[in-house]
Amino acid sequence: MKIAALQMVSGTSVASNLQRAQSLLEQAASQGARLAVLPEYFCLMGQTDPDKVRVREKPGSGPIQDFLASTARRLGLWIAGGTLPLQGPDPNRVLNTTLVFNPAGELAARYDKMHLFAFQSGAERYAEADSITPGSQPVAFDCEGWRVGLAICYDLRFPELFRALSRRPDGAIHPCDVFLLPAAFTHTTGEKHWEVLLRARAIENLAYVLGSAQGGTHENGRRTWGHSLIVDSWGEVLAMQAEGEAVVTATLERERIARHRQSLPALAHRVV
Template sequence: MKVAAIQMVSGTQRDDNLRAARILLEQAARSGAELAVLPEYFCMMGHRDTDKLAWREPEGDGVIQRFLADAARSLQIWIVGGTLPMQTTAPDRVRNTTLVFDPAGTCVARYDKIHLFCFDNGQESYHEGRIIEAGHLPVQFDLTARDGHRWRVGLSVCYDLRFPELYRAHARAGADLLLVPSAFTHTTGEAHWEVLLRARAVENLAYVLAPAQGGHHENGRRTWGHSMLVDPWGTVLAQQGEGAGVVTGDLSAEHLRNVRTQLPALAHRVL
Protein backbone atom coordinates (compact mmCIF):
# COMPACT_ATOMS: atom_id res chain seq x y z
CA MET A 1 0.00 0.00 0.00
CA LYS A 2 1.34 3.39 -0.94
CA VAL A 3 1.07 6.06 1.75
CA ALA A 4 1.80 9.78 1.80
CA ALA A 5 3.00 12.17 4.49
CA ILE A 6 1.96 15.74 3.67
CA GLN A 7 4.48 18.38 4.75
CA MET A 8 3.26 21.97 5.10
CA VAL A 9 4.37 25.39 6.26
CA SER A 10 0.99 26.55 7.51
CA GLY A 11 0.16 30.21 8.00
CA THR A 12 -2.33 32.10 10.13
CA GLN A 13 -5.29 32.01 7.70
CA ARG A 14 -7.42 28.86 7.77
CA ASP A 15 -8.77 29.06 4.22
CA ASP A 16 -5.32 29.61 2.70
CA ASN A 17 -4.05 26.55 4.55
CA LEU A 18 -6.97 24.43 3.38
CA ARG A 19 -6.32 25.40 -0.24
CA ALA A 20 -2.64 24.48 0.15
CA ALA A 21 -3.57 21.17 1.81
CA ARG A 22 -5.98 20.31 -1.03
CA ILE A 23 -3.27 20.78 -3.65
CA LEU A 24 -0.92 18.48 -1.73
CA LEU A 25 -3.64 15.88 -1.16
CA GLU A 26 -4.39 15.86 -4.88
CA GLN A 27 -0.70 15.32 -5.55
CA ALA A 28 -0.69 12.38 -3.13
CA ALA A 29 -3.75 10.85 -4.78
CA ARG A 30 -2.22 11.20 -8.25
CA SER A 31 0.88 9.36 -7.01
CA GLY A 32 -1.30 6.38 -6.10
CA ALA A 33 -1.39 6.87 -2.32
CA GLU A 34 -4.28 5.13 -0.59
CA LEU A 35 -3.64 6.92 2.71
CA ALA A 36 -2.55 10.56 3.09
CA VAL A 37 -1.75 12.09 6.46
CA LEU A 38 -1.65 15.85 7.10
CA PRO A 39 0.61 17.42 9.76
CA GLU A 40 -0.34 18.80 13.15
CA TYR A 41 -2.01 22.23 12.91
CA PHE A 42 -2.32 21.86 9.12
CA CYS A 43 -5.31 24.21 9.19
CA MET A 44 -3.70 27.06 11.16
CA MET A 45 -0.54 28.16 12.93
CA GLY A 46 -1.73 31.21 14.85
CA HIS A 47 0.17 34.18 16.22
CA ARG A 48 -0.92 33.23 19.75
CA ASP A 49 -2.05 30.02 21.41
CA THR A 50 -5.46 31.57 22.03
CA ASP A 51 -6.04 31.95 18.27
CA LYS A 52 -7.12 28.30 18.28
CA LEU A 53 -10.27 29.24 20.20
CA ALA A 54 -11.71 31.19 17.27
CA TRP A 55 -11.34 28.22 14.89
CA ARG A 56 -12.53 25.37 17.10
CA GLU A 57 -15.30 23.17 15.76
CA PRO A 58 -17.95 20.94 17.34
CA GLU A 59 -17.63 17.26 16.59
CA GLY A 60 -19.35 16.37 13.33
CA ASP A 61 -19.61 19.83 11.82
CA GLY A 62 -17.39 22.68 10.70
CA VAL A 63 -15.43 24.06 7.77
CA ILE A 64 -12.32 21.96 8.45
CA GLN A 65 -14.24 18.73 8.96
CA ARG A 66 -16.25 19.29 5.79
CA PHE A 67 -13.01 19.98 3.92
CA LEU A 68 -11.50 16.68 5.08
CA ALA A 69 -14.64 14.67 4.31
CA ASP A 70 -14.99 16.19 0.83
CA ALA A 71 -11.31 15.64 0.01
CA ALA A 72 -11.44 11.98 1.07
CA ARG A 73 -14.64 11.37 -0.89
CA SER A 74 -13.64 13.20 -4.07
CA LEU A 75 -10.08 11.82 -4.16
CA GLN A 76 -11.18 8.34 -3.02
CA ILE A 77 -8.42 8.00 -0.44
CA TRP A 78 -8.14 7.69 3.32
CA ILE A 79 -7.22 11.02 4.91
CA VAL A 80 -5.93 11.59 8.42
CA GLY A 81 -6.50 15.22 9.28
CA GLY A 82 -3.31 16.05 11.15
CA THR A 83 -4.88 17.99 13.96
CA LEU A 84 -7.60 20.61 14.23
CA PRO A 85 -8.99 22.48 17.25
CA MET A 86 -12.17 20.84 18.59
CA GLN A 87 -14.61 22.20 21.13
CA THR A 88 -14.69 21.08 24.75
CA THR A 89 -17.16 21.88 27.49
CA ALA A 90 -14.78 24.61 28.72
CA PRO A 91 -15.10 27.97 26.89
CA ASP A 92 -11.37 28.70 27.12
CA ARG A 93 -10.08 25.28 26.02
CA VAL A 94 -9.75 23.15 22.89
CA ARG A 95 -8.80 19.57 22.12
CA ASN A 96 -5.95 19.06 19.66
CA THR A 97 -7.69 16.41 17.60
CA THR A 98 -6.85 13.98 14.82
CA LEU A 99 -9.78 12.84 12.66
CA VAL A 100 -9.70 9.94 10.21
CA PHE A 101 -11.88 9.89 7.09
CA ASP A 102 -12.42 6.89 4.81
CA PRO A 103 -12.85 7.16 1.02
CA ALA A 104 -16.61 7.55 1.46
CA GLY A 105 -15.98 10.73 3.42
CA THR A 106 -17.07 9.19 6.73
CA CYS A 107 -15.20 10.04 9.93
CA VAL A 108 -14.21 6.66 11.33
CA ALA A 109 -11.85 7.57 14.19
CA ARG A 110 -10.97 10.44 16.53
CA TYR A 111 -7.89 10.84 18.68
CA ASP A 112 -7.33 13.72 21.12
CA LYS A 113 -3.64 14.41 21.78
CA ILE A 114 -2.72 13.03 25.21
CA HIS A 115 0.70 14.55 25.95
CA LEU A 116 0.91 18.35 25.87
CA PHE A 117 4.21 19.95 24.84
CA CYS A 118 6.07 22.06 27.41
CA PHE A 119 9.49 23.52 26.62
CA ASP A 120 11.42 26.56 27.78
CA ASN A 121 15.12 27.03 27.06
CA GLY A 122 15.17 30.74 27.89
CA GLN A 123 14.74 31.71 24.23
CA GLU A 124 11.77 29.63 23.14
CA SER A 125 8.80 28.90 25.38
CA TYR A 126 5.83 26.63 24.71
CA HIS A 127 3.12 25.42 27.07
CA GLU A 128 0.25 23.71 25.26
CA GLY A 129 -1.55 22.96 28.51
CA ARG A 130 -2.57 26.62 28.87
CA ILE A 131 -5.14 26.26 26.09
CA ILE A 132 -5.36 22.58 25.16
CA GLU A 133 -7.27 20.00 27.15
CA ALA A 134 -5.54 16.63 27.05
CA GLY A 135 -7.12 13.46 25.76
CA HIS A 136 -6.85 10.20 27.67
CA LEU A 137 -7.18 7.12 25.45
CA PRO A 138 -5.02 5.54 22.74
CA VAL A 139 -6.93 5.03 19.50
CA GLN A 140 -6.45 2.61 16.62
CA PHE A 141 -8.45 2.09 13.45
CA ASP A 142 -8.48 -0.56 10.73
CA LEU A 143 -7.84 0.26 7.08
CA THR A 144 -8.50 -2.23 4.30
CA ALA A 145 -6.23 -1.54 1.34
CA ARG A 146 -7.28 -1.95 -2.27
CA ASP A 147 -5.53 -5.32 -2.40
CA GLY A 148 -7.72 -6.53 0.47
CA HIS A 149 -5.01 -6.52 3.15
CA ARG A 150 -6.10 -5.03 6.47
CA TRP A 151 -3.76 -2.68 8.29
CA ARG A 152 -4.23 -1.69 11.92
CA VAL A 153 -3.16 1.91 12.45
CA GLY A 154 -2.24 3.59 15.76
CA LEU A 155 -2.74 7.33 16.20
CA SER A 156 -0.46 9.79 17.99
CA VAL A 157 0.55 13.45 17.70
CA CYS A 158 3.93 15.21 17.92
CA TYR A 159 4.98 15.35 21.61
CA ASP A 160 3.40 11.91 22.13
CA LEU A 161 6.51 10.62 20.35
CA ARG A 162 8.49 10.99 23.59
CA PHE A 163 6.26 8.55 25.49
CA PRO A 164 6.97 4.97 24.38
CA GLU A 165 4.23 3.53 26.57
CA LEU A 166 1.60 4.96 24.20
CA TYR A 167 3.16 3.15 21.26
CA ARG A 168 3.48 -0.06 23.27
CA ALA A 169 -0.28 0.17 23.85
CA HIS A 170 -0.69 0.39 20.08
CA ALA A 171 1.59 -2.63 19.62
CA ARG A 172 -0.42 -4.64 22.15
CA ALA A 173 -3.53 -3.76 20.12
CA GLY A 174 -1.85 -5.14 16.98
CA ALA A 175 -0.83 -1.92 15.23
CA ASP A 176 1.13 -2.35 11.99
CA LEU A 177 1.46 1.36 11.19
CA LEU A 178 2.01 4.24 13.63
CA LEU A 179 1.10 7.80 12.57
CA VAL A 180 2.81 10.85 14.07
CA PRO A 181 1.50 14.13 12.57
CA SER A 182 3.71 16.81 14.09
CA ALA A 183 4.88 20.40 14.33
CA PHE A 184 8.23 19.79 16.03
CA THR A 185 10.21 22.93 16.76
CA HIS A 186 13.46 23.30 14.84
CA THR A 187 15.41 23.10 18.11
CA THR A 188 13.90 19.85 19.38
CA GLY A 189 13.49 18.34 15.93
CA GLU A 190 17.12 18.76 15.02
CA ALA A 191 18.12 16.99 18.23
CA HIS A 192 15.56 14.21 18.57
CA TRP A 193 13.07 13.82 15.69
CA GLU A 194 14.66 11.07 13.62
CA VAL A 195 16.07 9.05 16.49
CA LEU A 196 12.68 8.96 18.25
CA LEU A 197 10.78 7.98 15.09
CA ARG A 198 13.22 5.19 14.31
CA ALA A 199 13.13 3.98 17.92
CA ARG A 200 9.32 3.77 17.91
CA ALA A 201 9.48 1.75 14.67
CA VAL A 202 12.17 -0.64 15.91
CA GLU A 203 10.80 -1.31 19.37
CA ASN A 204 7.26 -1.94 18.09
CA LEU A 205 8.22 -3.65 14.82
CA ALA A 206 5.88 -1.36 12.92
CA TYR A 207 5.96 1.16 10.11
CA VAL A 208 5.99 4.81 11.20
CA LEU A 209 4.63 7.61 9.00
CA ALA A 210 5.34 11.11 10.31
CA PRO A 211 4.08 14.18 8.40
CA ALA A 212 5.37 17.46 9.79
CA GLN A 213 5.29 21.20 9.58
CA GLY A 214 8.60 22.25 8.07
CA GLY A 215 9.93 25.74 7.60
CA HIS A 216 9.63 29.41 8.58
CA HIS A 217 6.06 30.32 9.47
CA GLU A 218 4.17 33.57 9.21
CA ASN A 219 3.85 33.68 13.01
CA GLY A 220 7.64 33.66 13.46
CA ARG A 221 8.02 30.01 14.39
CA ARG A 222 10.41 27.67 12.65
CA THR A 223 9.53 24.01 12.50
CA TRP A 224 11.86 21.12 11.75
CA GLY A 225 10.05 19.31 8.94
CA HIS A 226 11.82 16.13 7.76
CA SER A 227 8.54 14.27 7.25
CA MET A 228 9.41 10.63 6.82
CA LEU A 229 8.40 7.01 6.45
CA VAL A 230 10.33 4.49 8.56
CA ASP A 231 10.08 0.71 8.17
CA PRO A 232 9.90 -1.84 11.04
CA TRP A 233 13.68 -2.38 10.90
CA GLY A 234 14.26 1.34 11.52
CA THR A 235 15.23 2.18 7.94
CA VAL A 236 14.16 5.60 6.69
CA LEU A 237 12.45 4.84 3.38
CA ALA A 238 11.63 8.42 2.35
CA GLN A 239 11.87 11.93 3.78
CA GLN A 240 11.88 15.63 2.91
CA GLY A 241 13.81 18.40 4.66
CA GLU A 242 12.00 21.74 4.78
CA GLY A 243 9.24 23.20 2.65
CA ALA A 244 5.83 21.98 1.55
CA GLY A 245 5.68 18.67 -0.28
CA VAL A 246 4.51 15.07 -0.34
CA VAL A 247 6.61 12.18 0.98
CA THR A 248 5.44 8.84 -0.41
CA GLY A 249 6.47 5.26 0.14
CA ASP A 250 5.16 1.71 0.11
CA LEU A 251 4.15 -0.48 3.03
CA SER A 252 4.82 -4.18 2.52
CA ALA A 253 2.80 -6.68 4.53
CA GLU A 254 5.33 -9.37 3.57
CA HIS A 255 8.29 -7.32 4.84
CA LEU A 256 6.45 -6.58 8.08
CA ARG A 257 5.69 -10.27 8.56
CA ASN A 258 9.28 -11.30 7.82
CA VAL A 259 10.78 -8.81 10.28
CA ARG A 260 8.40 -9.90 13.02
CA THR A 261 9.15 -13.57 12.31
CA GLN A 262 12.93 -13.14 12.25
CA LEU A 263 12.98 -10.99 15.41
CA PRO A 264 9.88 -11.90 17.46
CA ALA A 265 10.52 -9.30 20.16
CA LEU A 266 6.83 -8.44 20.57
CA ALA A 267 6.20 -12.04 21.65
CA HIS A 268 8.92 -11.77 24.29
CA ARG A 269 7.33 -8.91 26.25
CA VAL A 270 6.91 -9.57 29.97
CA LEU A 271 5.15 -6.29 30.81
Protein backbone atom coordinates in the same frame (compact mmCIF):
# COMPACT_ATOMS: atom_id res chain seq x y z
CA MET B 1 -0.54 0.03 0.34
CA LYS B 2 1.03 3.31 -0.67
CA ILE B 3 0.93 6.01 2.00
CA ALA B 4 1.85 9.70 1.97
CA ALA B 5 3.16 12.10 4.60
CA LEU B 6 2.22 15.65 3.68
CA GLN B 7 4.54 18.42 4.82
CA MET B 8 3.29 21.99 5.12
CA VAL B 9 4.37 25.43 6.32
CA SER B 10 0.96 26.54 7.54
CA GLY B 11 0.10 30.19 8.08
CA THR B 12 -2.44 32.28 9.93
CA SER B 13 -5.35 31.93 7.47
CA VAL B 14 -7.52 28.81 7.68
CA ALA B 15 -8.80 29.31 4.13
CA SER B 16 -5.29 29.55 2.68
CA ASN B 17 -4.12 26.54 4.63
CA LEU B 18 -7.03 24.44 3.41
CA GLN B 19 -6.23 25.46 -0.15
CA ARG B 20 -2.62 24.33 0.24
CA ALA B 21 -3.72 21.10 1.93
CA GLN B 22 -6.09 20.38 -0.94
CA SER B 23 -3.27 20.70 -3.47
CA LEU B 24 -1.04 18.31 -1.50
CA LEU B 25 -3.85 15.80 -1.06
CA GLU B 26 -4.55 15.88 -4.79
CA GLN B 27 -0.86 15.26 -5.47
CA ALA B 28 -0.86 12.31 -3.06
CA ALA B 29 -3.90 10.78 -4.73
CA SER B 30 -2.44 11.28 -8.20
CA GLN B 31 0.70 9.42 -7.06
CA GLY B 32 -1.37 6.41 -6.04
CA ALA B 33 -1.49 6.91 -2.27
CA ARG B 34 -4.38 5.21 -0.45
CA LEU B 35 -3.76 6.99 2.87
CA ALA B 36 -2.51 10.57 3.23
CA VAL B 37 -1.56 12.23 6.51
CA LEU B 38 -1.54 16.00 7.06
CA PRO B 39 0.66 17.61 9.73
CA GLU B 40 -0.30 18.87 13.16
CA TYR B 41 -1.95 22.33 13.04
CA PHE B 42 -2.30 21.97 9.25
CA CYS B 43 -5.32 24.31 9.30
CA LEU B 44 -3.80 27.08 11.42
CA MET B 45 -0.48 28.21 12.87
CA GLY B 46 -1.82 31.29 14.63
CA GLN B 47 -0.10 34.41 15.86
CA THR B 48 -1.03 33.48 19.44
CA ASP B 49 -2.31 30.38 21.24
CA PRO B 50 -5.86 31.76 21.67
CA ASP B 51 -6.20 31.79 17.87
CA LYS B 52 -6.86 28.03 18.07
CA VAL B 53 -9.77 28.66 20.40
CA ARG B 54 -11.20 31.24 17.99
CA VAL B 55 -11.48 28.76 15.08
CA ARG B 56 -12.46 25.66 17.06
CA GLU B 57 -15.29 23.52 15.74
CA LYS B 58 -17.95 21.38 17.34
CA PRO B 59 -17.32 17.68 16.75
CA GLY B 60 -19.05 16.70 13.51
CA SER B 61 -19.66 20.23 12.25
CA GLY B 62 -17.50 22.94 10.73
CA PRO B 63 -15.64 24.03 7.60
CA ILE B 64 -12.40 22.19 8.44
CA GLN B 65 -14.20 18.90 9.07
CA ASP B 66 -16.35 19.43 5.97
CA PHE B 67 -13.20 20.00 3.92
CA LEU B 68 -11.61 16.76 5.12
CA ALA B 69 -14.75 14.68 4.56
CA SER B 70 -15.53 16.08 1.11
CA THR B 71 -11.91 15.83 -0.08
CA ALA B 72 -11.65 12.21 1.08
CA ARG B 73 -14.85 11.42 -0.79
CA ARG B 74 -13.88 13.32 -3.95
CA LEU B 75 -10.42 11.75 -4.16
CA GLY B 76 -11.43 8.29 -2.91
CA LEU B 77 -8.68 8.62 -0.31
CA TRP B 78 -8.16 7.84 3.37
CA ILE B 79 -7.21 11.14 5.02
CA ALA B 80 -5.77 11.59 8.49
CA GLY B 81 -6.46 15.25 9.06
CA GLY B 82 -3.31 16.23 10.92
CA THR B 83 -4.85 18.04 13.86
CA LEU B 84 -7.62 20.59 14.17
CA PRO B 85 -9.04 22.39 17.20
CA LEU B 86 -12.27 20.84 18.49
CA GLN B 87 -14.55 22.15 21.19
CA GLY B 88 -13.99 20.45 24.54
CA PRO B 89 -15.18 20.79 28.13
CA ASP B 90 -13.17 23.97 28.83
CA PRO B 91 -14.48 27.08 27.01
CA ASN B 92 -10.99 28.63 27.09
CA ARG B 93 -9.15 25.64 25.61
CA VAL B 94 -9.55 23.16 22.75
CA LEU B 95 -8.90 19.52 22.03
CA ASN B 96 -6.03 19.01 19.57
CA THR B 97 -7.58 16.26 17.46
CA THR B 98 -6.74 13.95 14.59
CA LEU B 99 -9.79 12.95 12.56
CA VAL B 100 -9.53 10.13 10.02
CA PHE B 101 -11.96 9.99 7.10
CA ASN B 102 -12.42 6.99 4.82
CA PRO B 103 -12.81 7.20 1.02
CA ALA B 104 -16.58 7.52 1.43
CA GLY B 105 -16.04 10.70 3.46
CA GLU B 106 -17.11 9.02 6.70
CA LEU B 107 -15.40 9.57 10.03
CA ALA B 108 -13.39 6.41 10.75
CA ALA B 109 -11.38 7.42 13.83
CA ARG B 110 -10.81 10.28 16.24
CA TYR B 111 -7.84 10.79 18.56
CA ASP B 112 -7.43 13.68 21.01
CA LYS B 113 -3.77 14.40 21.81
CA MET B 114 -2.92 13.00 25.23
CA HIS B 115 0.53 14.47 26.00
CA LEU B 116 0.85 18.27 25.90
CA PHE B 117 4.18 19.79 24.94
CA ALA B 118 6.04 22.02 27.39
CA PHE B 119 9.49 23.45 26.69
CA GLN B 120 11.54 26.46 27.73
CA SER B 121 15.05 27.41 26.73
CA GLY B 122 15.92 31.06 27.08
CA ALA B 123 13.25 33.11 25.29
CA GLU B 124 11.84 30.05 23.51
CA ARG B 125 8.81 28.80 25.45
CA TYR B 126 5.88 26.51 24.67
CA ALA B 127 3.08 25.41 26.98
CA GLU B 128 0.28 23.64 25.14
CA ALA B 129 -1.70 23.16 28.34
CA ASP B 130 -2.42 26.90 28.28
CA SER B 131 -4.75 26.43 25.30
CA ILE B 132 -5.31 22.66 24.95
CA THR B 133 -7.20 20.09 27.04
CA PRO B 134 -5.55 16.63 26.92
CA GLY B 135 -7.31 13.54 25.60
CA SER B 136 -7.47 10.33 27.60
CA GLN B 137 -7.73 7.31 25.28
CA PRO B 138 -5.34 5.64 22.81
CA VAL B 139 -6.94 5.06 19.40
CA ALA B 140 -6.20 2.55 16.64
CA PHE B 141 -8.30 1.70 13.60
CA ASP B 142 -8.35 -0.65 10.63
CA CYS B 143 -7.53 0.69 7.17
CA GLU B 144 -7.89 -1.75 4.28
CA GLY B 145 -6.60 -4.61 6.40
CA TRP B 146 -3.82 -2.65 8.12
CA ARG B 147 -4.01 -1.85 11.83
CA VAL B 148 -3.12 1.81 12.29
CA GLY B 149 -2.23 3.55 15.58
CA LEU B 150 -2.62 7.29 16.09
CA ALA B 151 -0.29 9.62 17.97
CA ILE B 152 0.51 13.35 17.75
CA CYS B 153 3.84 15.17 18.00
CA TYR B 154 4.90 15.18 21.70
CA ASP B 155 3.28 11.74 22.11
CA LEU B 156 6.37 10.45 20.30
CA ARG B 157 8.34 10.73 23.54
CA PHE B 158 6.11 8.25 25.37
CA PRO B 159 6.79 4.68 24.18
CA GLU B 160 4.17 3.29 26.56
CA LEU B 161 1.47 4.88 24.39
CA PHE B 162 2.68 2.95 21.36
CA ARG B 163 2.67 -0.26 23.40
CA ALA B 164 -0.88 0.46 24.54
CA LEU B 165 -1.93 0.93 20.91
CA SER B 166 -0.83 -2.65 20.22
CA ARG B 167 -3.15 -4.20 22.81
CA ARG B 168 -6.83 -5.01 22.67
CA PRO B 169 -9.10 -3.77 25.49
CA ASP B 170 -8.86 -7.24 27.09
CA GLY B 171 -5.07 -6.94 27.19
CA ALA B 172 -4.33 -9.35 24.35
CA ILE B 173 -1.49 -8.33 22.05
CA HIS B 174 -2.71 -6.97 18.69
CA PRO B 175 0.26 -5.21 17.11
CA CYS B 176 -0.21 -2.16 14.94
CA ASP B 177 1.27 -2.37 11.45
CA VAL B 178 1.83 1.36 11.13
CA PHE B 179 1.75 4.40 13.41
CA LEU B 180 0.80 7.87 12.16
CA LEU B 181 2.35 10.89 13.84
CA PRO B 182 1.35 14.36 12.58
CA ALA B 183 3.65 16.90 14.19
CA ALA B 184 4.91 20.47 14.44
CA PHE B 185 8.26 19.78 16.12
CA THR B 186 10.27 22.86 16.98
CA HIS B 187 13.52 23.31 15.09
CA THR B 188 15.41 23.18 18.40
CA THR B 189 14.08 19.81 19.55
CA GLY B 190 13.55 18.34 16.10
CA GLU B 191 17.17 18.73 15.08
CA LYS B 192 18.29 16.50 17.96
CA HIS B 193 15.36 14.15 18.60
CA TRP B 194 12.85 13.81 15.73
CA GLU B 195 14.39 11.13 13.54
CA VAL B 196 15.92 9.07 16.33
CA LEU B 197 12.61 8.90 18.22
CA LEU B 198 10.60 7.95 15.13
CA ARG B 199 13.08 5.23 14.27
CA ALA B 200 13.08 3.99 17.85
CA ARG B 201 9.28 3.64 17.90
CA ALA B 202 9.47 1.71 14.61
CA ILE B 203 12.20 -0.62 15.88
CA GLU B 204 10.55 -1.25 19.26
CA ASN B 205 7.22 -2.15 17.71
CA LEU B 206 8.50 -3.74 14.48
CA ALA B 207 6.07 -1.50 12.61
CA TYR B 208 6.08 1.26 10.04
CA VAL B 209 6.02 4.84 11.36
CA LEU B 210 4.94 7.87 9.34
CA GLY B 211 5.79 11.35 10.58
CA SER B 212 4.05 14.21 8.74
CA ALA B 213 5.48 17.52 9.89
CA GLN B 214 5.34 21.25 9.63
CA GLY B 215 8.63 22.25 8.04
CA GLY B 216 9.86 25.81 7.66
CA THR B 217 9.52 29.37 8.94
CA HIS B 218 5.89 30.39 9.51
CA GLU B 219 4.09 33.73 9.32
CA ASN B 220 4.03 33.89 13.11
CA GLY B 221 7.84 33.66 13.23
CA ARG B 222 7.96 30.09 14.53
CA ARG B 223 10.40 27.73 12.83
CA THR B 224 9.51 24.04 12.64
CA TRP B 225 11.88 21.19 11.93
CA GLY B 226 10.12 19.39 9.09
CA HIS B 227 11.90 16.23 7.89
CA SER B 228 8.64 14.39 7.23
CA LEU B 229 9.54 10.75 6.79
CA ILE B 230 8.39 7.16 6.58
CA VAL B 231 10.32 4.49 8.49
CA ASP B 232 9.99 0.74 8.01
CA SER B 233 9.70 -1.97 10.66
CA TRP B 234 13.49 -2.37 10.86
CA GLY B 235 14.08 1.34 11.45
CA GLU B 236 15.16 2.14 7.91
CA VAL B 237 14.15 5.55 6.57
CA LEU B 238 12.36 4.89 3.27
CA ALA B 239 11.65 8.51 2.30
CA MET B 240 12.19 11.99 3.76
CA GLN B 241 11.78 15.68 2.90
CA ALA B 242 13.77 18.23 4.92
CA GLU B 243 11.84 21.49 4.56
CA GLY B 244 9.05 23.12 2.58
CA GLU B 245 5.83 21.72 1.20
CA ALA B 246 6.12 18.12 0.07
CA VAL B 247 4.41 14.81 -0.54
CA VAL B 248 6.56 12.02 0.91
CA THR B 249 5.49 8.52 -0.15
CA ALA B 250 6.39 4.90 0.47
CA THR B 251 4.69 1.54 0.07
CA LEU B 252 3.79 -0.62 3.06
CA GLU B 253 4.74 -4.26 2.52
CA ARG B 254 3.20 -6.97 4.69
CA GLU B 255 6.05 -9.32 3.87
CA ARG B 256 8.59 -6.88 5.28
CA ILE B 257 6.80 -6.68 8.64
CA ALA B 258 6.32 -10.45 8.77
CA ARG B 259 9.98 -11.08 7.98
CA HIS B 260 11.21 -8.69 10.66
CA ARG B 261 8.82 -10.02 13.30
CA GLN B 262 9.80 -13.59 12.52
CA SER B 263 13.54 -12.98 12.60
CA LEU B 264 13.31 -10.89 15.79
CA PRO B 265 10.22 -12.00 17.79
CA ALA B 266 10.55 -9.24 20.39
CA LEU B 267 6.80 -8.57 20.54
CA ALA B 268 6.22 -12.16 21.68
CA HIS B 269 8.91 -11.81 24.36
CA ARG B 270 7.16 -8.99 26.23
CA VAL B 271 6.63 -9.72 29.91
CA VAL B 272 4.82 -6.51 30.88
